Amino acid sequence: MDEEQLIQAIQTGDERAFKELVEKYQLLVVNTCKSFVHNMHDAEDISQDVFIEVFNSAHKFRGESKLSTWIYRITVNKSLNFIRDHKKQSLFQSIGNTLFGTSQSLDVRLNSYADRPDFQAENNERKANLYQAIDALPERQRIAFNLNKFEDLSYREIADVMQLSVSSVESLMHRAKLNLQKSLYACYKNEN
Amino acid sequence: MKHQQIRDKLIFFREQSLPENETRIIQEHLVHCKECSLFLDRLNEDFATIQSEKLVSADPFYYTRLKAKMEQHEQLGVTSRSWAQVVVFSVLLIFAISGGIMLGKNFSTLDYQNETVTSELLLFDGVKQEPIEQFLLTEE
Numbered sequence: 001m002d003e004e005q006l007i008q009a010i011q012t013g014d015e016r017a018f019k020e021l022v023e024k025y026q027l028l029v030v031n032t033c034k035s036f037v038h039n040m041h042d043a044e045d046i047s048q049d050v051f052i053e054v055f056n057s058a059h060k061f062r063g064e065s066k067l068s069t070w071i072y073r074i075t076v077n078k079s080l081n082f083i084r085d086h087k088k089q090s091l092f093q094s095i096g097n098t099l100f101g102t103s104q105s106l107d108v109r110l111n112s113y114a115d116r117p118d119f120q121a122e123n124n125e126r127k128a129n130l131y132q133a134i135d136a137l138p139e140r141q142r143i144a145f146n147l148n149k150f151e152d153l154s155y156r157e158i159a160d161v162m163q164l165s166v167s168s169v170e171s172l173m174h175r176a177k178l179n180l181q182k183s184l185y186a187c188y189k190n191e192n
Numbered sequence: 193m194k195h196q197q198i199r200d201k202l203i204f205f206r207e208q209s210l211p212e213n214e215t216r217i218i219q220e221h222l223v224h225c226k227e228c229s230l231f232l233d234r235l236n237e238d239f240a241t242i243q244s245e246k247l248v249s250a251d252p253f254y255y256t257r258l259k260a261k262m263e264q265h266e267q268l269g270v271t272s273r274s275w276a277q278v279v280v281f282s283v284l285l286i287f288a289i290s291g292g293i294m295l296g297k298n299f300s301t302l303d304y305q306n307e308t309v310t311s312e313l314l315l316f317d318g319v320k321q322e323p324i325e326q327f328l329l330t331e332e
């Protein structure tokens with residue numbers, strides 16, 4: 001089935017077509033989620049929500065963009081929503097900890113993944129620094145950077161996903177790289 | 193170019209996206225600047241980490257887990273739908289009962305008024321004219 005047939009079949013509730021779509025886009029979706037949350041557990045959870053949304057809103061896909069562009073867009077939105085919700089939760093937890101006197105870290109970003117046992121088991125401090133540097137990028141710079149570096153999307157493809165011009169993406173990428181270099185240099189100086 | 197200016201261009205240098213003359217100046221600087229050279233290695237390692245993080249083979253059980261989650265969602269949807277039905281029916285029932293009571297009350301008052309409207313007015317006319325406190329005071 002080509003993309004159009006696939007989405008048309010899903011619109012009629014065809015499960016076989018949906019399975020085919022999931023198998024085709026599984027790596028794309030999971031890897032994109034992982035580039036935002038940096039751990040497999042959350043990446044799988046978000047990716048499942050992405051496919052559920054694809055299934056439920058297949059009728060909204062008008063074919064104005066490529067199917068992969070539409071799926072990338074849903075994936076980025078779901079990942080960012082997850083991060084926002086998680087930050088809110090961590091913030092409330094931190095406020096609670098401050099009010100009730102427990103001495104947990106107030107660093108929301110760090111709480112989001114680096115404190116987790118699964119992260120510590122899989123990663124070292126260098127990786128944590130790298131991810132923190134990426135996570136510290138302003139949102140649009142981070143989206144462009146992740147899609148380019150983790151997903152190898154071209155600036156044209158990123159522009160389609162983000163609904164921006166190619167020159168805007170170029171500018172976002174340039175600033176993202178400068179900011180990332182600055183953060184990584186600070187880590188490098190601290191280590192030496 | 194100074195050391196700091198070069199250091200700020202290393203991320204672009206490693207991607208080979210700088211003009212030829214700048215690339216050559218940086219290459220020459222790297223030969224004798226240990227700090228820039230080590231930082232460039234560091235950047236290369238970090239970017240290699242990004243590439244190594246990518247999953248390259250699909251999980252064969254992924255779809256099974258996804259279906260399980262979808263069924264769970266559907267069940268939750270059904271449960272919340274049946275809860276919504278219960279709530280709607282309860283509200284309708286309450287409206288029906290209270291409507292019935294109101295109607296009943298209205299009819300009974302009408303009957304009562306029809307029969308006793310004159311006596312009621314006569315009986316309580318005095319109280320309506322003056323407050324009860326005053327009435328009690330004058331009694332004393």
Ligand SMILES: [Zn+2]
Pocket residue numbers: 195196198199221225226227228229
């Ligand atoms: Zn130098």
